[in-house]
């Protein structure tokens with residue numbers, strides 16, 4: 450048994466969602482993709498207490514489970530080779546309903562079993578709230594997984610710089626990737642990398658993410674079609690198409706790779722105001738969407754978003770897994786604020802929801818304070834049940850628990 454040093458103070462670990470600008474799906478096959486963090490995050494409040502009870506509360510998706518932490522065995526490295534073994538962990542007397550809550554609980558139980566079980570750590574409550582839309586292509590699963598990994602590593606004293614050092618980030622990212630594997634089977638790792646490191650980056654599976662210094666303002670309108678989708682099913686659909694038509698699908702994936710590498714050059718071009726570069730970016734947004742459509746991951750609602758943007762001479766593409774979820778619209782450099790407001794209003798008139806987001810903010814973060822006050826004092830003042838307080842906080846207060854962008 451590895452006995453850990455435990456800090457008993459409550460804290461909040463948080464991580465952002467992401468927007469994939471170019472390269473989704475192809476990135477699963479080792480091609481390049483470009484993505485940045487968005488200013489919506491998942492927040493995990495951890496409250497250590499005496500005894501061995503462990504409580505997981507996920508108010509956004511209706512999960513509230515408790516179990517005796519001593520009953521869960523340590524998960525052996527390599528357990529992910531047998532996903533059934535991970536599912537079997539839930540049989541240890543933990544009652545979780547089917548649906549999205551089950552997947553989120555499974556990710557927690559896997560990370561708990563790997564990082565906390567058998568360390569002699571005492572009990573705790575953990576409550577995760579997210580300001581990201583769930584299952585819409587903005588990486589809510591990865592933000593959840595990164596916030597959880599950071600929370601459990603910090604709780605058990607396995608981080609050395611409160612999540613900010615290079616070593617801490619590498620550790621958090623590695624475990625969050627495993628959390629994403631529990632949820633999706635074969636993630637590329639781009640979502641958890643953006644949620645961990647934040648910023649704007651180029652990602653190729655198996656390599657360290659490469660930060661991009663864009664000379665161009667990263668202005669996008671994100672539109673949520675509110676059509677539910679499953680990342681797992683969409684990724685599986687592309688795999689089935691590739692198995693049936695390997696040569697055709699591989700050439701589509703190669704074309705997407707060229708789109709991403711061209712985009713990286715354009716974003717970093719010295720003359721950001723060059724109208725030729727502007728036009729080329731517009732073109733490749735359109736081309737990237739067309740290639741994704743050929744892979745079968747578009748949806749009529751996403752095509753509708755593209756039609757509306759085209760009326761304002763802007764280019765849109767799906768972002769994330771597709772099949773519904775979100776689209777992004779590239780805002781041309783120099784476009785007045787009124788232009789983005791107009792296009793967003795036109796989309797809202799069609800029943801879509803738009804997010805005015807800043808791309809490229811902070812990655813994972815751990816905080817013990819709200820302003821000048823400790824979280825312990827801040828939450829303790831409001832009620833004797835910190836989880837109930839946190840679960841009911843308004844979004845604006847939750848958002849104050851992370852570094853400002």
Ligand SMILES: Nc1ncnc2c1ncn2[C@@H]1O[C@H](COP(=O)(O)OP(=O)(O)O)[C@@H](O)[C@H]1O
Nearest residue numbers: 509549552553579584585586587588589590680
């Ligand atoms: N606020 C949240 N609380 C708990 N689990 C969440 C939360 N947000 C997302 N998740 C987990 O992530 C899953 C959605 O992930 P996914 O289908 O990959 O969509 P995306 O990552 O694009 O939002 C949910 O079913 C749930 O398991």
Ligand SMILES: C[C@@](O)(CCOP(=O)(O)O)CC(=O)O
Nearest residue numbers: 474586588636637680769770
């Ligand atoms: C389709 C894919 O490229 C991105 C999926 O993103 P999301 O789960 O829809 O946010 C899959 C992956 O990279 O693992």
Ligand SMILES: [Mg+2]
Nearest residue numbers: 588590591680
């Ligand atoms: Mg996801």
